[in-house]
Amino acid sequence: MSENHCITLKIFLKDKSGTIKVKKYVVNGDTYTITNFTSFREKLSTAFPKLKDVDIKITWEDADGDNIALENDEDFRLAFTEMSGSLKTLSVEILDSKPALLCELDVICDMCQKRITAYRYKCLQCRDYDLCKNCEYTGYHSDHVMLRTSTKELFVKYGCKIVDQISKVIE
Ligand SMILES: [Zn+2]
Numbered sequence: 001m002s003e004n005h006c007i008t009l010k011i012f013l014k015d016k017s018g019t020i021k022v023k024k025y026v027v028n029g030d031t032y033t034i035t036n037f038t039s040f041r042e043k044l045s046t047a048f049p050k051l052k053d054v055d056i057k058i059t060w061e062d063a064d065g066d067n068i069a070l071e072n073d074e075d076f077r078l079a080f081t082e083m084s085g086s087l088k089t090l091s092v093e094i095l096d097s098k099p100a101l102l103c104e105l106d107v108i109c110d111m112c113q114k115r116i117t118a119y120r121y122k123c124l125q126c127r128d129y130d131l132c133k134n135c136e137y138t139g140y141h142s143d144h145v146m147l148r149t150s151t152k153e154l155f156v157k158y159g160c161k162i163v164d165q166i167s168k169v170i171e
C-alpha cells in the first residue's frame with residue numbers, strides 16, 4: 001500500500017489589516033510530511049513568502065463549527081483525519097510581529113525579491129512591506145505612503161520607533 005498522498009489545501013490567509021486572501025495548493029508527499037507541523041510550516045512559508053519569520057495562528061473548523069488550533073503534529077493528524085475528502089481548508093492568521101522584525105539589516109524587496117542594497121522604501125501602511133529603489137521608481141505600491149529609509153545600522157537602531165509612530169498616525 002502506498003503512503004503517498006495528494007491533497008488540496010485551501011488556505012484562508014488573514015493579515016494584520018483583516019484582509020483575507022485565499023490560495024489553493026496541492027501538497028504532494030507522504031503522510032509524514034503532511035502531518036508534520038514543522039515541515040508544514042516550511043511549505044506554508046514557501047507558498048506565502050510573507051509568512052516567513054512571523055508568528056502565525058493556524059486553525060481549522062470542525063464539524064461543530066468550532067475553530068480548532070493547529071499547534072503540533074497531533075493536531076494535524078486529527079484535523080486531516082476528521083476533514084473528509086481530499087480538500088482541506090485551513091485558516092492562517094498573522095499575529096503581531098515584533099517591531100524588531102521591521103528593522104532588519106538584510107531586507108528583501110517585496111516586488112523583485114532582491115536584497116535591498118541602497119535606498120529602502122518602507123510602506124507605512126503595511127505591516128512589513130519594503131521596496132528597492134528601482135521598484136519604487138517604477139511606481140509599484142504607489143497608492144500607499146512610503147518612507148525612504150536606509151538599510152544602515154542607524155535606521156535599525158532608531159528608525160523602527162519612528163516608523164511605528166508614523167504608522168500609528170496613518171492608521
Ligand atoms: Zn525591487
Ligand SMILES: [Zn+2]
Pocket residue numbers: 123124125126129141144145
Ligand atoms: Zn503598503
